[in-house]
Amino acid sequence: MTKTAVFGTGSWGTTFAMILAEAGNETVLWGRRPELVSAINSTGENPDYLPGITLPGSLRATDSAAEALDGADFVVLAVPSQTLRGNLDTWREHIPDGAVLVSLMKGIELGTTKRMSEVIREVAGVPEERVAVISGPNLAKEIAQRQPAATVVACTDEAVAKRLQDVCHLPPWFRPYTNLDVVGVELGGAVKNVIALAVGVAVGMGMGDNVAAMMITRGLAEISRLGAALGADPHTFSGLAGMGDLVATCTSPLSRNRTFGENLGRGMTLEEVIAATRQTAEGVKSCESVLELARKHDVEMPITEVVVGVVHDGMSPREAGMLLMSRSPKPERYGV
Numbered sequence: 439m440t441k442t443a444v445f446g447t448g449s450w451g452t453t454f455a456m457i458l459a460e461a462g463n464e465t466v467l468w469g470r471r472p473e474l475v476s477a478i479n480s481t482g483e484n485p486d487y488l489p490g491i492t493l494p495g496s497l498r499a500t501d502s503a504a505e506a507l508d509g510a511d512f513v514v515l516a517v518p519s520q521t522l523r524g525n526l527d528t529w530r531e532h533i534p535d536g537a538v539l540v541s542l543m544k545g546i547e548l549g550t551t552k553r554m555s556e557v558i559r560e561v562a563g564v565p566e567e568r569v570a571v572i573s574g575p576n577l578a579k580e581i582a583q584r585q586p587a588a589t590v591v592a593c594t595d596e597a598v599a600k601r602l603q604d605v606c607h608l609p610p611w612f613r614p615y616t617n618l619d620v621v622g623v624e625l626g627g628a629v630k631n632v633i634a635l636a637v638g639v640a641v642g643m644g645m646g647d648n649v650a651a652m653m654i655t656r657g658l659a660e661i662s663r664l665g666a667a668l669g670a671d672p673h674t675f676s677g678l679a680g681m682g683d684l685v686a687t688c689t690s691p692l693s694r695n696r697t698f699g700e701n702l703g704r705g706m707t708l709e710e711v712i713a714a715t716r717q718t719a720e721g722v723k724s725c726e727s728v729l730e731l732a733r734k735h736d737v738e739m740p741i742t743e744v745v746v747g748v749v750h751d752g753m754s755p756r757e758a759g760m761l762l763m764s765r766s767p768k769p770e771r772y773g774v
């Protein structure tokens with residue numbers, strides 16, 4: 439039997455562990471808080487992140503990384519992106535030789551501008567064919583309620599991507615597609631959070647669907663430009679990990695990033711929005727690293743620029759809208 443270890447008892451880590459366990463894999467969920475781990479094991483629910491959802495009976499939780507990693511074939515990482523480096527550093531001595539490390543995270547590291555797969559390779563000291571990424575339109579709450587969803591499993595080694603695809607394929611609930619373009623799949627997941635913040639701000643200001651469609655479409659142009667500069671396959675961005683995730687996140691009230699932006703657009707202060715946000719909205723931190731990455735590669739990302747302005751530099755949502763709308767007029771395919 440394939441053994442899988444999932445690190446992170448948040449909404450996506452727990453939901454993905456449910457999929458792995460129901461697909462017939464021996465699955466252990468690691469959490470850092472012993473009280474939540476005990477609650478999961480004693481009640482069969484995750485009261486903090488997925489209240490009311492019954493977890494598979496075979497799924498067990500632990501707060502011991504060594505125990506979770508013992509004999510693991512796949513090590514799935516679902517902690518907030520900015521904490522990955524420190525966490526993985528403490529776990530790496532227990533990672534079995536030959537295990538495949540899988541990122542579910544959608545962020546870019548502050549300071550280094552590295553994608554999560556790059557951080558994993560660096561900290562765990564594993565080659566790229568042992569690192570995979572899973573990303574797509576995957577709002578955890580819907581999937582936890584057993585609504586159908588599709589995703590993308592990316593690895594530069596096709597055989598590894600196919601093995602992981604088999605491990606998490608669970609008809610009629612979860613349908614993974616493979617892709618060899620790790621760079622494109624990761625960028626799609628990280629940058630869509632920044633665009634969802636922008637859409638949220640517009641929605642919070644009372645703007646309608648034309649504005650949302652404009653932001654989504656021009657946001658896709660930004661993601662594609664950055665992807666082209668970093669060597670991604672352009673086709674990835676019209677797939678599930680590109681347009682698919684962008685549409686789901688920018689249009690769903692379940693998205694933490696969109697909701698964060700919506701609260702800012704309604705006039706709440708940054709401190710009030712942070713206090714009201716219990717879960718990880720990756721774009722809040724990653725907007726800065728995405729912008730830094732874009733500048734390093736001389737890529738123009740105007741929506742990302744104003745998101746950084748509004749979230750971190752005190753720019754008002756109205757000023758941000760004015761800046762975007764008064765840019766010099768261009769042909770639609772300019773720079774794409």
Ligand SMILES: NC(=O)c1ccc[n+]([C@@H]2O[C@H](COP(=O)([O-])OP(=O)(O)OC[C@H]3O[C@@H](n4cnc5c(N)ncnc54)[C@H](O)[C@@H]3O)[C@@H](O)[C@H]2O)c1
Pocket residue numbers: 446447448449450451452469470487516517518519521525542543544545576577578579716717718720
């Ligand atoms: N929730 C979704 O719908 C969804 C879907 C796809 C991808 N993702 C991505 O998955 C990743 C995890 O998101 P999530 O939704 O599960 O987050 P979450 O906010 O629901 O949970 C985060 C988890 O990480 C833990 N955590 C927080 N700080 C930590 C630290 N310093 N060290 C170790 N653990 C820590 C929390 O206790 C919690 O268990 C993010 O990168 C997110 O973008 C989320």
Ligand SMILES: O=P(O)(O)OC[C@H](O)CO
Pocket residue numbers: 544574575576577578631634683686687692693694695696718719720
């Ligand atoms: O809730 P968000 O904004 O982190 O988005 C969740 C997922 O990434 C959607 O695919």
